[in-house]
């Protein structure tokens with residue numbers, strides 16, 4: 006019998022450091038996340054103490070060089086960490102991912118040296134938390150149409166507009182906000198929550214997905230910040246998309262983690278649950294489900310590992326990242342649904358993590374580019390015809 010979720014033995018390709026990062030994260034999640042997360046999810050509460058601890062396990066900015074607080078880790082290590090964190094809950098992976106992919110990466114890639122030195126070490130230790138504001142109430146899939154803009158006024162910038170669905174909106178000390186400048190091009194701004202006027206944030210209450218993670222709105226109404234807060238090297242919306250690439254890469258690995266967790270839960274349950282005098286695992290239709298799950302997981306693992314190799318060599322195209330995000334999330338959705346059925350009635354209870362993961366996947370399907378938008382990205386890539 007092989008209950009191994011690494012069915013094609015991909016771990017033989019992992020370095021000792023990659024294995025260490027994976028196993029240390031898995032242990033941390035088993036010890037600290039799993040015992041408490043269901044309760045937080047039910048009560049719509051963020052586990053703040055765990056978020057503080059994420060910095061101690063290197064989950065903030067690990068892919069950045071050491072001089073900026075990272076550990077210079079490669080993209081497969083980063084992916085494995087995202088996978089293991091999301092086995093616990095999306096809310097934990099998403100904090101690490103926003104901080105690393107969308108905030109620290111943005112400042113590292115598009116900030117001045119002064120901005121890097123000012124913010125990155127503090128973000129790496131978790132002394133400050135970040136958010137990423139691209140989506141708007143009327144511009145989700147089409148962020149380039151955004152209404153948020155800024156004008157120059159002496160040494161300051163005056164911002165108007167609003168950002169919707171922003172993870173960590175109310176908890177963030179800084180937000181990377183994308184807005185149209187005087188030339189009409191989109192540029193990134195570093196908003197310090199403490200150093201901006203006429204600025205408000207509100208939480209979107211009673212969401213049914215990502216319940217242990219706060220999502221909110223950022224509202225700018227003639228809000229004033231210093232000109233020094235412009236991300237010095239950002240010139241167009243493509244810069245925001247470049248950050249999203251790292252975010253989507255993290256979602257691809259994270260959804261794999263969800264699928265592995267749901268499959269393992271279903272496999273174990275099927276061996277223990279007796280019906281008609283035998284474990285349900287002895288029934289052909291249950292084996293069919295388990296077989297389909299491990300097959301799809303294995304295919305996704307191969308795809309995702311290869312994507313990691315491409316990322317490490319700087320050769321991953323955004324279309325390849327897009328495909329992995331879309332395909333892994335869809336795979337995780339199918340696996341979670343089948344796993345839920347294997348558990349019968351128990352599958353809908355909070356004794357098991359499957360229903361919580363299923364609900365979280367609804368956000369994964371939609372955010373960082375919807376399933377449809379990613380289908381159209383691949384469609385455009387293979388036909389040369391833009392159907393978006």
Ligand SMILES: Cc1cc2nc3c(=O)[nH]c(=O)nc-3n(C[C@H](O)[C@H](O)[C@H](O)COP(=O)(O)OP(=O)(O)OC[C@H]3O[C@@H](n4cnc5c(N)ncnc54)[C@H](O)[C@@H]3O)c2cc1C
Pocket residue numbers: 137138139140142143144145146147169170171172173214215220368371372373374375376377378381392393
């Ligand atoms: C929990 C959560 C957290 C989020 N966190 C962040 C964050 O931190 N920062 C941030 O900037 N954003 C964030 N988002 C926003 C997210 O990126 C958007 O929700 C997403 O881009 C989709 O935008 P929308 O919700 O406005 O849907 P819409 O763009 O209105 O889409 C609605 C439907 O129409 C479809 N559709 C749209 N255009 C086309 C087309 N051309 N062809 C076919 N179908 C189309 C979509 O696929 C979708 O099914 C978050 C969202 C959620 C739910």
